[in-house]
Amino acid sequence: MSNVLELQGVSSFYGPIQALRDVSIEVPEGEIVTLIGANGAGKSTLMMTIFGMPKAKTGRVLYYGEDITTLPAFQIARKGIAQSPEGRRIFPRMSVEENLLMGAQVIDYEDYDVNLKKMFALFPRLQERFAQRAGTLSGGEQQMLAIARALMSKPKLLLLDEPSLGLAPLVIKQIFGAIRDLNRETGLTVLLVEQNANQALRLAHRAYVLVNGQLTMQGTGAELLAKPEIRAAYLEGSH
Amino acid sequence: MLEDLKDAGLCAFFALLIFAPFLGVHLGDGTSGNLTLGPTPERLALAVAATFIARMAMLAWHRLRSKRTAKPSNGAAAARAAKYIGPVLLAVAIIFPLLPGMPNAYIDLGVLILTYVMLGWGLNIVVGLAGLLDLGYVAFYAVGAYSFALLASNFGLGFWECLPLAGILAAFWGVCLGFPVLRLRGDYLAIVTLAFGEIIRLVITNWVSLTGGPNGLLGMPAPSLFGLKFSMAGGPGTFAGFFGVDPMPWQKTAYLFYVILALALLTNWVTLRLRKQPLGRAWEALREDEIACRSLGINVRNTKLTAFAIGAMFGGFAGCFFAARQSFISPDSFTFIESATVLAIVVLGGAGSQLGVVLAACVMIGIPELLQSLQIYRMLIFGLALVTIMVVRPRGFISIRRPSVSLGKAKMIGAELRAEGKG
Numbered sequence: 115m116s117n118v119l120e121l122q123g124v125s126s127f128y129g130p131i132q133a134l135r136d137v138s139i140e141v142p143e144g145e146i147v148t149l150i151g152a153n154g155a156g157k158s159t160l161m162m163t164i165f166g167m168p169k170a171k172t173g174r175v176l177y178y179g180e181d182i183t184t185l186p187a188f189q190i191a192r193k194g195i196a197q198s199p200e201g202r203r204i205f206p207r208m209s210v211e212e213n214l215l216m217g218a219q220v221i222d223y224e225d226y227d228v229n230l231k232k233m234f235a236l237f238p239r240l241q242e243r244f245a246q247r248a249g250t251l252s253g254g255e256q257q258m259l260a261i262a263r264a265l266m267s268k269p270k271l272l273l274l275d276e277p278s279l280g281l282a283p284l285v286i287k288q289i290f291g292a293i294r295d296l297n298r299e300t301g302l303t304v305l306l307v308e309q310n311a312n313q314a315l316r317l318a319h320r321a322y323v324l325v326n327g328q329l330t331m332q333g334t335g336a337e338l339l340a341k342p343e344i345r346a347a348y349l350e351g352s353h
Numbered sequence: 354m355l356e357d358l359k360d361a362g363l364c365a366f367f368a369l370l371i372f373a374p375f376l377g378v379h380l381g382d383g384t385s386g387n388l389t390l391g392p393t394p395e396r397l398a399l400a401v402a403a404t405f406i407a408r409m410a411m412l413a414w415h416r417l418r419s420k421r422t423a424k425p426s427n428g429a430a431a432a433r434a435a436k437y438i439g440p441v442l443l444a445v446a447i448i449f450p451l452l453p454g455m456p457n458a459y460i461d462l463g464v465l466i467l468t469y470v471m472l473g474w475g476l477n478i479v480v481g482l483a484g485l486l487d488l489g490y491v492a493f494y495a496v497g498a499y500s501f502a503l504l505a506s507n508f509g510l511g512f513w514e515c516l517p518l519a520g521i522l523a524a525f526w527g528v529c530l531g532f533p534v535l536r537l538r539g540d541y542l543a544i545v546t547l548a549f550g551e552i553i554r555l556v557i558t559n560w561v562s563l564t565g566g567p568n569g570l571l572g573m574p575a576p577s578l579f580g581l582k583f584s585m586a587g588g589p590g591t592f593a594g595f596f597g598v599d600p601m602p603w604q605k606t607a608y609l610f611y612v613i614l615a616l617a618l619l620t621n622w623v624t625l626r627l628r629k630q631p632l633g634r635a636w637e638a639l640r641e642d643e644i645a646c647r648s649l650g651i652n653v654r655n656t657k658l659t660a661f662a663i664g665a666m667f668g669g670f671a672g673c674f675f676a677a678r679q680s681f682i683s684p685d686s687f688t689f690i691e692s693a694t695v696l697a698i699v700v701l702g703g704a705g706s707q708l709g710v711v712l713a714a715c716v717m718i719g720i721p722e723l724l725q726s727l728q729i730y731r732m733l734i735f736g737l738a739l740v741t742i743m744v745v746r747p748r749g750f751i752s753i754r755r756p757s758v759s760l761g762k763a764k765m766i767g768a769e770l771r772a773e774g775k776g
Contacts (some may be wrong), residue, residue, distance in 0.1 A: 165648055186652075199644065208634075208643060208756070212637075214640050216651075267650065323486045
């Protein structure tokens with residue numbers, strides 16, 4: 115099985131501060147890969163580095179074997195990588211429909227109607243809220259919108275940055291369920307960054323643990339879930 | 354009630370401090386030609402009393418308003434009204450110069466207001482849609498005006514040949530401004546654009562051999578109607594001569610009115626069209642969240658540059674028209690206060706709203722002109738009117754944003770909801 119995405123020894127910096135140290139990960143086609151870590155471990159930096167914001171200082175980012183390390187962000191998006199960024203970043207004053215249109219802009223609205231129907235099937239709430247201003251949606255609905263917006267570009271790889279952030283457990287379940295369905299039914303490759311380690315590891319085929327910008331552990335989701343140090347560091351008190 | 358009195362008393366005290374040097378003393382001519390300085394307590398007392406009463410009234414009004422239960426959004430009603438206001442205003446504008454007995458000065462005021470409507474619509478693309486705070490918009494107005502003046506005097510070109518050229522040159526300078534400020538946002542962007550406006554003005558002022566410096570340029574031709582000139586002399590080749598009517602000053606003014614009306618409507622039409630296109634939507638998305646735009650594959654650089662270029666182009670058109678109308682331009686017409694006025698029109702109208710710009714331009718330009726007869730009090734009334742508007746409608750006249758696309762029934766996005774900001 116080929117790797118959709120591969121990071122080879124990536125380091126990146128915010129000004130003088132090093133946020134990632136020699137990180138290497140592999141995201142094989144059709145898998146859900148999860149990256150867990152505490153606040154400030156560099157999870158979001160890793161996501162943004164894949165998108166070239168900031169660019170990796172050393173190492174390479176490969177997408178289907180092609181070096182995309184130095185490409186500008188918009189060209190990376192055009193290659194078929196979509197992102198639901200940290201904090202959702204929907205366009206609050208635009209309607210749900212306009213948000214989804216923005217997602218489809220990168221592929222020139224190809225199969226727009228078909229994709230839209232798929233999104234409505236995945237997240238029926240979006241259909242109810244279609245004409246509404248995105249800023250008036252609830253947190254969960256906004257997260258659904260952010261994911262749907264990313265999916266409107268028919269990506270080969272979906273990056274999800276903390277989709278569970280600030281959401282109620284029931285909503286988290288719903289969203290993670292949708293991610294699992296997407297992966298099972300369409301074979302979509304997903305790279306998921308999460309603090310909610312329990313849920314994320316259950317979902318993942320493969321997982322990495324990031325501590326202070328460095329990878330400390332890797333394995334299948336089930337393997338990591340079983341490790342006592344993971345349980346102690348990330349799972350105590352959560353459910 | 355006691356609180357209100359205290360509050361109003363405090364206001365009155367501040368009014369006393371502020372007005373004392375202005376109204377408390379009067380500088381007069383003495384008998385032997387010397388200046389005298391006499392106290393005028395009655396004027397000061399009047400100002401302080403007025404402040405006190407106004408503050409009391411304002412507090413009472415606020416109290417009354419908060420007592421009423423919050424009304425459900427009247428956004429839908431306003432939007433329905435807006436549907437008709439546009440065409441009605443347009444119809445009024447079209448027949449306005451032709452009304453019998455319409456004084457020439459009023460048509461001229463209409464031309465002035467429409468020039469600012471056009472500038473407001475042009476700046477609205479940059480500020481209202483793309484969310485790039487531009488304090489140097491007057492630079493493009495100046496580029497347009499000087500392009501026309503120089504092309505006309507050096508190459509003998511007419512208004513209609515110069516109009517597109519002025520637009521292109523202004524758009525070029527828009528891109529020139531856009532490049533260095535691509536990474537800037539908000540207040541930093543505002544400072545650089547402000548500086549850009551001043552640079553253009555200073556270059557014009559000091560490049561005497563080309564622009565005539567502070568003396569300005571003179572003698573640009575007025576727009577012609579398919580080659581027919583407007584001249585008080587009449588005769589063949591003029592409008593009056595061709596149609597066999599007596600030459601009157603209002604004919605030229607009315608023609609100018611229609612030219613600027615058409616140019617303004619062009620600006621409006623292009624903006625409305627673009628809002629429904631991917632480019633316009635990308636502008637709005639950029640205003641909302643730049644990082645999200647990048648990760649959605651939007652080329653942020655090109656999107657920003659087109660916003661600057663298209664906004665600048667309309668500024669250039671307006672400048673070209675301004676030069677043709679005045680047939681005299683000097684750097685004095687392109688000071689920072691012009692940028693500020695146009696920005697105020699956009700903000701007062703409710704950033705992003707086309708109709709709001711029209712209303713705001715009428716208020717901002719119309720009121721000071723119509724109040725000329727009140728002389729020294731006119732700026733006072735004007736200032737009062739602006740403060741009142743911003744108190745009553747803090748988000749501008751028209752603060753509903755209509756989605757550019759909608760399936761079925763369009764739902765309005767009320768101003769009340771805008772307040773909550775990003776989700």
